[in-house]
Amino acid sequence: MSSIPSEHNQPEAWIKTKDSELYINPLPVRIWHWLNALGFVTLILTGTHIRYAHLFNLMTFETAVKTHNWVAFAVIANYFVWLGFYIFSDRITNYHPELNVKKFFDNAFKQMMYYGYGIFRGEKSPHKVVPHDKFNPMQSITYQIIMLLVVPIQFATGLMMWDVKRFEGVIALLGGVEVVNTVHVLIYIFFVSFTMIHAYMGALGHTPATHFREMFTGYEEEH
Numbered sequence: 001m002s003s004i005p006s007e008h009n010q011p012e013a014w015i016k017t018k019d020s021e022l023y024i025n026p027l028p029v030r031i032w033h034w035l036n037a038l039g040f041v042t043l044i045l046t047g048t049h050i051r052y053a054h055l056f057n058l059m060t061f062e063t064a065v066k067t068h069n070w071v072a073f074a075v076i077a078n079y080f081v082w083l084g085f086y087i088f089s090d091r092i093t094n095y096h097p098e099l100n101v102k103k104f105f106d107n108a109f110k111q112m113m114y115y116g117y118g119i120f121r122g123e124k125s126p127h128k129v130v131p132h133d134k135f136n137p138m139q140s141i142t143y144q145i146i147m148l149l150v151v152p153i154q155f156a157t158g159l160m161m162w163d164v165k166r167f168e169g170v171i172a173l174l175g176g177v178e179v180v181n182t183v184h185v186l187i188y189i190f191f192v193s194f195t196m197i198h199a200y201m202g203a204l205g206h207t208p209a210t211h212f213r214e215m216f217t218g219y220e221e222e223h
């Protein structure tokens with residue numbers, strides 16, 4: 001622990017440093033993240049097998065369905081680790097939306113210019129990472145939508161198809177099992193792309209391994 005560098009403009013109790021690195025990702029977030037990543041990759045592989053069974057022969061259809069269901073329940077339980085951590089800790093500020101629309105778009109534009117141009121010229125990211133405001137505007141809006149909307153919808157549609165009989169009332173209300181299945185598959189396609197883009201963006205740190213290491217240790221170097 002060391003004293004707070006004034007430029008961070010955050011309460012001192014929130015700042016923890018080691019070898020001039022800032023503590024950004026607490027243990028529950030790191031455990032949630034890597035279990036979640038493993039779970040999503042497994043769900044994508046088994047889901048692909050279920051949806052396009054005629055194209056693959058990696059496992060039996062039955063194994064794919066069983067694995068998909070078990071892993072899905074583990075991923076749902078793990079989601080509540082993430083949600084519980086943020087709800088009950090002061091780090092929820094990371095997920096607060098920017099309510100000043102002009103400020104949000106100005107900052108998002110600067111961030112886009114950085115990703116599209118500045119990063120190739122070795123410029124610094126316009127967003128300063130601090131423990132309670134760690135996401136740049138683009139990460140912020142993406143993670144809010146994914147974690148609070150897209151992921152819960154995927155869980156709900158998956159649950160409905162896991163036990164169609166039990167949820168027949170809701171399924172009928174939503175327009176039938178085909179509608180529920182289509183939403184689930186569209187979100188699956190979204191997650192295939194997201195996971196690839198997200199992993200690629202994760203490699204855009206100081207060195208390709210920087211952000212990955214940070215998501216394991218919790219400490220981030222000054223960018």
Ligand code: HEM
Nearest residue numbers: 029033036037040139143146147195198199202211212215
């Ligand atoms: C191969 C898989 C994955 C890799 C290599 C990876 C990598 C990373 C890295 C390096 C970070 C830290 C940088 C940042 O904050 O953006 C991160 C954060 C994050 N990732 Fe991933 N990720 C993977 C899969 C996923 C999946 C499938 C999701 C989907 C739900 C996801 C959601 C998130 C979220 C929400 C954060 C911010 C976590 C927080 O601090 O609250 N990641 N990821």
